[in-house]
Amino acid sequence: GAGVSQSPSNKVTEKGKDVELRCDPISGHTALYWYRQSLGQGLEFLIYFQGNSAPDKSGLPSDRFSAERTGGSVSTLTIQRTQQEDSAVYLCASSSARTSGGALTGELFFGEGSRLTVL
Amino acid sequence: SQQGEEDPQALSIQEGENATMNCSYKTSINNLQWYRQNSGRGLVHLILIRSNEREKHSGRLRVTLDTSKKSSSLLITASRAADTASYFCATAEKNSGYALNFGKGTSLLVTP
Numbered sequence: 001g002a003g004v005s006q007s008p009s010n011k012v013t014e015k016g017k018d019v020e021l022r023c024d025p026i027s028g029h030t031a032l033y034w035y036r037q038s039l040g041q042g043l044e045f046l047i048y049f050q051g052n053s054a055p056d057k058s059g060l061p062s063d064r065f066s067a068e069r070t071g072g073s074v075s076t077l078t079i080q081r082t083q084q085e086d087s088a089v090y091l092c093a094s095s096s097a098r099t100s101g102g103a104l105t106g107e108l109f110f111g112e113g114s115r116l117t118v119l
Numbered sequence: 120s121q122q123g124e125e126d127p128q129a130l131s132i133q134e135g136e137n138a139t140m141n142c143s144y145k146t147s148i149n150n151l152q153w154y155r156q157n158s159g160r161g162l163v164h165l166i167l168i169r170s171n172e173r174e175k176h177s178g179r180l181r182v183t184l185d186t187s188k189k190s191s192s193l194l195i196t197a198s199r200a201a202d203t204a205s206y207f208c209a210t211a212e213k214n215s216g217y218a219l220n221f222g223k224g225t226s227l228l229v230t231p
Contacts, residue, residue, distance in 0.1 A: 091162070
């Protein structure tokens with residue numbers, strides 16, 4: 001597709017269940033990001049992948065959260081044993097990952113997000 | 120981690136007026152970006168300003184950057200009801216690899 005695609009768009013689950021959220025980035029984009037946005041809040045960085053490098057997992061809030069990116073394309077964010085505080089919108093973004101001076105110089109393209117509600 | 124802090128948190132103006140939002144950050148940056156988010160949607164990139172630039176324009180948008188004060192402003196001129204959205208600044212810190220850190224955003228309401 002032309003843009004970043006996320007599924008499901010909405011997910012309601014019971015506390016303690018595991019959930020998987022999927023992100024399909026823009027074709028050719030080597031960098032993929034996951035952010036979390038709680039109601040009325042800013043974006044909280046979770047993790048990013050860049051090419052074949054080890055992912056930057058510094059933003060993952062606990063070991064219940066994990067993510068993988070298979071084949072350098074589609075990514076799955078997994079939350080195990082969900083808690084009510086995990087309720088949020090999970091946003092995925094991709095980038096062509098141009099850098100200069102050791103920092104990202106390109107823009108991020110975001111998906112529409114996956115809204116997770118934990119009851 | 121969140122580095123950018125937008126100010127004000129919320130802004131309400133009438134159509135035709137200008138809207139100014141500010142962003143402050145803490146460390147050395149390579150560039151600063153502004154994004155817009157309509158309610159319930161993903162973020163859309165608006166403009167990027169590099170650390171060696173002081174001002175940039177795109178249509179009705181004007182962005183300034185003052186690296187000595189570690190601050191940026193986004194000005195939307197002649198606002199329209201369709202500009203109603205949340206606006207976020209994001210910083211790419213030097214030597215931070217591919218990280219992009221977002222602030223908490225300014226919620227803009229433009230009334231007809």
